[in-house]
Structure formats: structure tokens, C-alpha cells
Amino acid sequence: MITTAFPRTIPMRIRPALAPASVVAALVATAMALVWAPTDAVQGDVQRVMYVHVPSAWLAYLAFLVVFVASVGWLWSKRPVFDAIAVASAEIGVLFTGLTLIAGSIWAKPTWGVWWTWEPRLLTTAVMFVMYVGYLLLRSLSLDLERRATRSAVAGIVAVVNVPIVHLSVTWMNALHQLPSVLRPGGPALDDRMLATLIVGVVAFTILYAWMLAARVDLERARQDRVLGSLLLKRAAGA
Amino acid sequence: MIRRALLVAAREGRADRRQPDGLVAAATFVAALVLLESVVVGPQVARASSVAPALYWIALLFAAIVIAMRSFERELEDDAIDAVLALPGGRDALYAGKLIALLGTLAVVAVGGGVLEIALLDLDIALPGHLLLAAALGVVALPAVVILDVALTLRLRARAALVPVLALPVLVPQLVAATNATALALEGDPSGSLAWSGLLLAIALVYAVLGLTIVPTAIE
Numbered sequence: 001m002i003t004t005a006f007p008r009t010i011p012m013r014i015r016p017a018l019a020p021a022s023v024v025a026a027l028v029a030t031a032m033a034l035v036w037a038p039t040d041a042v043q044g045d046v047q048r049v050m051y052v053h054v055p056s057a058w059l060a061y062l063a064f065l066v067v068f069v070a071s072v073g074w075l076w077s078k079r080p081v082f083d084a085i086a087v088a089s090a091e092i093g094v095l096f097t098g099l100t101l102i103a104g105s106i107w108a109k110p111t112w113g114v115w116w117t118w119e120p121r122l123l124t125t126a127v128m129f130v131m132y133v134g135y136l137l138l139r140s141l142s143l144d145l146e147r148r149a150t151r152s153a154v155a156g157i158v159a160v161v162n163v164p165i166v167h168l169s170v171t172w173m174n175a176l177h178q179l180p181s182v183l184r185p186g187g188p189a190l191d192d193r194m195l196a197t198l199i200v201g202v203v204a205f206t207i208l209y210a211w212m213l214a215a216r217v218d219l220e221r222a223r224q225d226r227v228l229g230s231l232l233l234k235r236a237a238g239a
Numbered sequence: 240m241i242r243r244a245l246l247v248a249a250r251e252g253r254a255d256r257r258q259p260d261g262l263v264a265a266a267t268f269v270a271a272l273v274l275l276e277s278v279v280v281g282p283q284v285a286r287a288s289s290v291a292p293a294l295y296w297i298a299l300l301f302a303a304i305v306i307a308m309r310s311f312e313r314e315l316e317d318d319a320i321d322a323v324l325a326l327p328g329g330r331d332a333l334y335a336g337k338l339i340a341l342l343g344t345l346a347v348v349a350v351g352g353g354v355l356e357i358a359l360l361d362l363d364i365a366l367p368g369h370l371l372l373a374a375a376l377g378v379v380a381l382p383a384v385v386i387l388d389v390a391l392t393l394r395l396r397a398r399a400a401l402v403p404v405l406a407l408p409v410l411v412p413q414l415v416a417a418t419n420a421t422a423l424a425l426e427g428d429p430s431g432s433l434a435w436s437g438l439l440l441a442i443a444l445v446y447a448v449l450g451l452t453i454v455p456t457a458i459e
Contacts, residue, residue, distance in 0.1 A: 075456060123411075131408040138405060141397050151391050154457040158387065158409060158449060165412070 018211035025204035029055075029197070037197040046110045051197055053103040055205035056096045057125075062209065063093030064132065064163050071156035074149050080224050081217070083149035086156055088216035090135055092209060097129040120169040128162045135159055145227050240331050247323065247336020248343070254313060255344060261309030262344050265302035269352035272298040273359060286360040292421035295356055296377060296414050302348050303381045304402055307341050307389045315394070330455035334386060338447070341382040349378050365427030373424050373432055376439040377417035383446035384409050390458050413442055 033051035040047035066089040073082035104122065105115045116122065135155045142148035188195050255262055276294045277285045284290055314320035323329045353374060356362065364370055388406040392398035420435035 075453065127408045127411050130404075134401070134404045134408065138391065138401060141395050141401060150457050154387070154391055154453050155405065157453055158384075158446075161445070161449075162408075 015214055018207060018214060022204070022207045022211045025200070025207050029201045029204040032197040032200055037194050038191060040194075043111060046107055049103050049107040051201045053100060053107060054198060055201040056100040056103060058202050059205045059209050060093050060097040060100055060125075060128070061163055061167065062206070063089045063096065064128070064160055066213075067093065067132075067135075067156045068160035071153035074153045075157075078146070078149075080145070080149070081221065083145075083152070084217045084220035084224060085213070086149075086152060087136075087139060087220055088213050090132055090139075090156065091216060092212050094129065094132045094136060096205075096209075097125065097132065101125060101129065121166065124162065124166040124169045128159075128166050131159045131162055145224065240328055240335065243326070243328055243332035244335035244339060247332050248339035251310060251336060251340030252343065254310075255340070258313070261306045261313075262347065264309065265305045265344070265348045266351055268305060269298045269302050269348055270355055272301075273352065273356045277359065282360060286362055288422045288425040291356060291360055291362060292418045292425065293414075295352065295421070296417045298352060299345065299349055299377070300381060300385075300407075300410060300414065301403075302352070303341060303345050303385045304389070304406060306344050306348070307337070307382070307385045308399065308402060310337060310340065311389050311393055320393075324458065330458045331451065333458060334390060334450060334454050337386050337390075338382050338450070341386060342379065345378050345382060346375075349374055362425060364425055366424045366429055366432060369424035369429055369432040369436070370421060373417065373420035373436050373439070376436050376443065377413070377420065380413045380417065380439045380443040380446075381410065383443065383450045384413070387446070387450045387454050390454050393458060413439065416442065 029051065033048055037048065037051070039045055067086050070082045070086035070089065073079065074086065101122075104125075108117065109115050135152060138155055139148055139152045142151055190198065272294065276290075280290065285294070311320070314323070320333070323333050326332070357364070385402075385406055388402050388409070389398070391405065392401045395401060416435045416438045420432050420439060423432035423435065
């Protein structure tokens with residue numbers, strides 16, 4: 001039997017739920033961060049910035065790892081969907097790396113006394129931000145769809161080297177930035193309610209990422225279709 | 240592939256001898272920067288072991304970009320690049336050949352710039368052998384990334400602006416390692432200098448392998 005219905009895969013089934021799930025998760029995470037989580041005995045309320053800062057940083061890592069995987073996918077298969085995923089994820093990654101740096105600065109001023117300090121974690125994060133801004137710049141200056149995707153894929157693979165450097169910089173070098181509090185040997189060094197709030201924050205940001213990624217991939221795919229359509233029309237007119 | 244890469248490198252060497260504009264521009268740039276840094280920060284600050292190596296490596300990095308861009312521009316100007324790319328394995332050979340050629344030219348600029356900086360700033364060298372090793376490995380660590388970024392931006396109009404934007408963030412670990420290896424060789428810390436030199440070697444290998452694996456696909 002011939003069917004014209006598009007197979008409804010799991011990602012397609014859960015997609016409509018991403019937007020409401022993201023809003024609900026964001027509201028729950030905000031309430032937990034501002035009301036339910038206890039005030040830090042040493043840092044006071046400024047510690048609550050962590051509930052934005054850490055999930056943002058996690059999302060930046062995730063986004064850039066997705067850029068890497070999608071870049072490999074493009075070079076391997078030349079399927080345009082991989083290029084669409086790469087650009088979508090890179091844009092979200094840059095946005096959330098910027099948010100990580102801003103939230104970190106807001107926390108640093110009352111805690112360290114400065115908005116910015118030349119510390120390995122801050123420096124490597126700023127370098128990662130610039131690196132992916134360069135990636136987006138490279139994309140924006142290339143006009144041909146396939147060449148742009150190939151160039152960007154190579155840049156996306158090279159840039160991912162910085163992700164583990166950022167994460168491990170605090171353990172490799174003498175750093176002012178605190179060592180990992182959750183993913184550390186011996187278990188998390190956080191109050192249970194703080195840890196639960198942080199986990200809910202990470203989940204909320206991840207759902208937000210999935211929603212933003214799906215929407216941006218749709219836009220990019222529509223743009224790719226337009227470009228390919230106009231190319232086909234030009235070829236047909238030429239023939 | 241090695242034979243073809245060496246052919247590309249040899250051809251590059253011949254072109255550099257006939258028309259050494261990339262080499263001259265890079266050497267002049269390094270010399271100008273050594274002079275400028277001394278004028279701007281004063282010779283006492285410029286000769287500090289934490290300052291002189293940093294400025295030297297930044298100057299060499301920009302020199303590497305100048306040489307690599309000039310090298311690819313020469314290929315584009317007379318369409319010679321199309322002939323190389325048309326050969327079987329041409330992309331791999333082009334990347335590896337350019338890498339070897341840049342290494343050679345950059346070594347010449349590094350020696351010239353280094354001698355000039357040591358002489359002008361009257362630098363004290365505690366460990367000459369370690370300094371040579373750090374300089375050699377620093378020169379080896381730069382070209383893979385620089386050629387990679389110049390190749391990525393080939394045939395783009397804004398490549399002069401784009402190459403530094405792409406290359407500089409990726410080269411931060413190389414710059415830090417080369418600067419520390421050189422500074423510790425000047426100060427007389429053999430184990431520290433060797434550790435940073437080892438890191439330089441590791442970085443050079445990682446980017447050379449990465450470059451040889453994926454960059455040829457991006458060369459048009």
C-alpha cells in the first residue's frame with residue numbers, strides 16, 4: 001500500500017510539546033531558584049545567579065557539541081539538514097555563551113570585587129565565544145550553499161577542541177573560579193535543595209534549547225529550499 | 240602523497256625566491272613590531288622575560304598569517320591553484336605542501352626576528368638550548384592552524400579580515416605555551432620550559448592530523 005503520510009518519528013511527536021514544556025519548566029525553575037532554594041550562608045542571594053550561569057554554560061557545551069556532530073554529519077553525508085542543525089546550534093551556543101559570561105560577571109562583581117578577571121575559565125570561555133562568532137562570520141560571508149556548509153563544518157570541528165579546554169581549565173591551571181561542584185569525585189558538594197534546583201534549571205534550559213533548535217532548523221531548511229528552488233529555476237531558464 | 244606535498248613545497252620555495260614579497264613583508268612586520276614595542280612600553284619593560292617572548296610570538300603569528308595569505312593569493316592570481324587541485328590527491332598535497340613551505344619561511348623570519356629582539360633588547364639567555372627548542376616547536380605549532388584558516392577562507396572577499404578572527408582564538412594555547420616555554424628558557428627553568436615545549440609539540444601534532452584529515456575537503 002502506498003502512503004503519502006510522513007512517518008511520525010518520536011522527535012516529530014514531541015515537537016509540539018516543546019514550547020509549552022519549555023515555558024512550564026522555566027516557570028518552575030525560576031520559582032525554585034528564587035523561593036525554594038535556600039540562601040547561601042556565605043555568598044547570600046547573589047549565589048542564585050548560579051541557577052542561570054551553570055545551565056547556560058551547560059547549554060553552550062551541548063550546543064557546540066551538536067555543532068561538531070552535525071559538522072561531521074555534513075562532511076560524511078552532504079545532507080543539508082546537518083548544515084541546518086549546525087548553524088542553528090551554533091547561534092544558540094553563542095547566545096548562551098554570552099549569557100554565561102554576563103551572568104558570571106554579575107556574580108563576580110559582589111563576590112570577587114571585579115566584573116572580569118584574567119582567570120583561565122573566564123579567558124577560555126571568552127575565547128570559545130569569539131571562536132564561534134568567527135564561525136558564524138565565516139558562514140555569513142560565504143554565499144554558495146555547499147561551499148559554506150563545507151567550510152563551516154571544518155571550522156565547527158576545529159572549534160570543538162576548545163570545549164574540553166574550557167571545562168577542564170579550572171582543574172589544569174591555578175584558577176580563581178571554583179572547581180566543579182556537581183560532576184566531581186565523591187559526589188556533588190551542594191545542599192540537596194540547591195542541587196535539585198540546579199538540575200531542574202539544567203532540564204529547563206535543555207528543553208528550551210530543543211525548542212529553539214527545532215524552530216531555527218525549520219527556518220534554515222526553508223531558506224535552503226528557497227535557494228535550491230531558485231537555482232533549479234535558473235537552470236531551467238538557461239536550458 | 241608525501242612526494243606530491245614536497246613538490247608543492249619545493250614549488251613554493253622557488254616562487255618565494257623569485258618573488259619574496261611574503262617573506263619580506265613578514266620580516267619587516269616582525270622587525271617593526273620589535274621596535275614599536277620598545278618605543279611604546281620602554282626598553283626596560285619590553286625586555287622583561289614575561290613581555291619580550293609574548294610580543295615576539297604575537298609578531299610571529301601575524302607574520303605567519305601574512306606569509307600564508309600571500310602564498311595562496313599568488314596561487315589565485317595566476318589560477319595555478321586549479322591545476323594543483325585537478326591532480327589526484329591535489330588537495331591533500333596542497334595543504335601539506337603549503338604547511339611545509341610556511342614552516343620553512345616562518346623559520347627564517349623567526350631566526351631573524353629572534354636575533355633582532357635579543358640584540359635590540361639585550362636579552363639575557365639562561366638556557367640557550369631550551370630557548371632554541373622552544374622557538375623551533377613554537378614555529379612548528381603555528382602553521383597547521385594558519386594554513387587551515389587561510390584555506391577555509393579561500394576565494395572569500397573578506398578573507399583578510401576573517402583569517403585573524405578565525406585563527407587568533409584557536410591559536411591561544413599555542414601562544415601561551417610558546418610564550419611560557421621561551422620565558423622560562425630565558426629565566427633558567429629547564430623543567431618548566433621543557434613541559435611547555437612538550438605541550439607545543441602535542442598541539443602541533445593534533446592540529447596537523449586534524450588539518451590533514453578534514454581541511455583538504457574545504458579547499459576549492
